[in-house]
Amino acid sequence: MRRILIAxxxxxxxxxxxxxxxxxxxxxxxxxxxxxxxxxxxPEALHGFRLTAVIxxxxxxxxxVLGTVTALVLARQQFRxxxxxxxxxxxxxxxxxVIAGFMLxxxxxxxxxxxxxxxxxxxxxxxxxxAMVLATLFVTFPFxxxxxxPLLQAVGTDxxxxxxxxxxxxxxxxxxxxxxxxxxxxxxxxxxxxxRAIGEFGAVLVVSGNVLMLTQTATLHIYQSYVxxxxxxxxxxxxxxxxxxxxxxxxxxxxxxxxxxxxA
Amino acid sequence: xxxxxxxxxxxxxxVEAVSDVSFGVKEGELLGLLGPSGSGKTTVLRxxxxxxxxxxxxxxxxxLRVNDLPVQQRNxxxxxxxxxxxxxxxxxxxxxxxxxxxxxxxxxMAPRVSDLLRLMGLDGLGDRYPHQLSGGQRQRVAIARALAxxxxxxxxxxxxxAVDAKVRQELxxxxxxxxxxxxxxxxxxxxxxxxxxxxxxxxIVFSKGKLEQDGSPAEVYEEPATxxxxxxxxxxxxxxxxVRGNLARVGGLEFPVTGFPDGHRVQVGFRPYYVxxxxxxxxxxxxxxxxxxxxxxVAYRLEIETEGGLILRSRMNxxxxxxxxxxxxxxxxxxxxxxRLLPQEGRVAAL
Numbered sequence: 001m002r003r004i005l006i007a008x009x010x011x012x013x014x015x016x017x018x019x020x021x022x023x024x025x026x027x028x029x030x031x032x033x034x035x036x037x038x039x040x041x042x043p044e045a046l047h048g049f050r051l052t053a054v055i056x057x058x059x060x061x062x063x064x065v066l067g068t069v070t071a072l073v074l075a076r077q078q079f080r081x082x083x084x085x086x087x088x089x090x091x092x093x094x095x096x097x098v099i100a101g102f103m104l105x106x107x108x109x110x111x112x113x114x115x116x117x118x119x120x121x122x123x124x125x126x127x128x129x130x131a132m133v134l135a136t137l138f139v140t141f142p143f144x145x146x147x148x149x150p151l152l153q154a155v156g157t158d159x160x161x162x163x164x165x166x167x168x169x170x171x172x173x174x175x176x177x178x179x180x181x182x183x184x185x186x187x188x189x190x191x192x193x194x195x196r197a198i199g200e201f202g203a204v205l206v207v208s209g210n211v212l213m214l215t216q217t218a219t220l221h222i223y224q225s226y227v228x229x230x231x232x233x234x235x236x237x238x239x240x241x242x243x244x245x246x247x248x249x250x251x252x253x254x255x256x257x258x259x260x261x262x263x264a
Numbered sequence: 265x266x267x268x269x270x271x272x273x274x275x276x277x278x279v280e281a282v283s284d285v286s287f288g289v290k291e292g293e294l295l296g297l298l299g300p301s302g303s304g305k306t307t308v309l310r311x312x313x314x315x316x317x318x319x320x321x322x323x324x325x326x327x328l329r330v331n332d333l334p335v336q337q338r339n340x341x342x343x344x345x346x347x348x349x350x351x352x353x354x355x356x357x358x359x360x361x362x363x364x365x366x367x368x369x370x371x372x373m374a375p376r377v378s379d380l381l382r383l384m385g386l387d388g389l390g391d392r393y394p395h396q397l398s399g400g401q402r403q404r405v406a407i408a409r410a411l412a413x414x415x416x417x418x419x420x421x422x423x424x425x426a427v428d429a430k431v432r433q434e435l436x437x438x439x440x441x442x443x444x445x446x447x448x449x450x451x452x453x454x455x456x457x458x459x460x461x462x463x464x465x466x467x468i469v470f471s472k473g474k475l476e477q478d479g480s481p482a483e484v485y486e487e488p489a490t491x492x493x494x495x496x497x498x499x500x501x502x503x504x505x506x507v508r509g510n511l512a513r514v515g516g517l518e519f520p521v522t523g524f525p526d527g528h529r530v531q532v533g534f535r536p537y538y539v540x541x542x543x544x545x546x547x548x549x550x551x552x553x554x555x556x557x558x559x560x561x562v563a564y565r566l567e568i569e570t571e572g573g574l575i576l577r578s579r580m581n582x583x584x585x586x587x588x589x590x591x592x593x594x595x596x597x598x599x600x601x602x603x604r605l606l607p608q609e610g611r612v613a614a615l
Contacts, residue, residue, distance in 0.1 A: 166362035
């Protein structure tokens, strides 16, 4: 019985994870390293990587800063509507990214209020970087908040109060006491955000317009190459993203063990 | 007065946690705030510290009204029940925290921390992290950290509440010695009346947000100002009696009283060691039956049922107990050598 169970797990992992990964890796190097390199360093691919990196960087900074502020408010303040906001945090998990992108299109479309407003300012939101950042922010929003809020509640306010009695102002309390206590939770949330931002496809596809060399991220480039029957190109860029994901996975494990150690 | 509190009150929503409390603390005093949980004693301490804002009344530290002064500027040291040490810092860094915030020079900081480590019996533990210490050591680090910036008063919230009984006893004695050495004005909160008795120069008893009594441990014990204090501090037999002909009568017992009209109800209280018991049924005038014997370590507690059906507790030291031949269920004779009338709401009874 035990063997059957273990075999089932191996089979499940094999079909879902290991098989596809192995196949992808072999296929990307099908034409040799030179072809792989050519595909990865094509201007379109490089542009895609760069755009993905820019979006991820912006989203990471905004999400860590605002996510931390949100978690602090939800964990430390009592106010009207707190329960409602706490409940809404998980909404991005429940809403399909395509719908998220579609909502942004409606909000910032030329006929909508916000679209008209930014139109008169001559700021291009839709089918440009701002909308792609907003869409990615929407889908990554829960990661930092969800990680930090319970952690802040568990850590409690004793240490913060102790620091205040020792003369620390609010900024010093945050930097010297609160932040060190939850830093690994923050790293964990940030790593999840990065992984999700790099891999985001649906929401970005809807709001970006998928314009070659303009609004085409790495994942959109994979999709485009695939649609255009450039399989090797799709495989090569995909394998590169997989490698990045692997590094993130390792970071994630480190962060998770530190969070667990800190909580103990 | 080092600290003075006048008509202090605090409401949490519709709950009055502290109502109209006034007291003073003299320079160098070690004062205990005693009361059951929810009596408002911790809230009073936190308001003095500035961790809680009063709803009414004034707080003075060193003759300065500090109501509007933030916690950072009150120059107090605060010790939390659960230590509240900074887990990511070593013992040394924990103690130096307040000095760093106050921008002490490195050359003055290191000797100050070393002095405190020695004073607290924490020599050689400076590089440890809090999780590598025992509960008693952690609490001493917390006290050292609070004392490091030379606060003008030290406030301790249930300082020994989180350690086991044996360590608690050691820490109590240690706190008394520390206070004798440093002479820093200290207030500590406790729900343990024995701890308050042993440690404090003076005790303030709280119940339901109100100040019940302010006095020395002996005064609070021997002359409880209210019924609550009488019941809360130590063990006491309390009987509700009715006055008739200048005698308070209950269950066949008669206590002489004066100044009450017939039919008036009074509460008669006496400590267990004022109940004398003998296995010789002729030694004392009153008769009872021995119900139970409890061994308390240093003494025995005997529970008797009187002829009138009252249950009374008596206390007898070990030596005396061993000279006698008590047997549960046998008749005994007893006497009540002292009693007092418990103060009733709104009046203090005279003996």
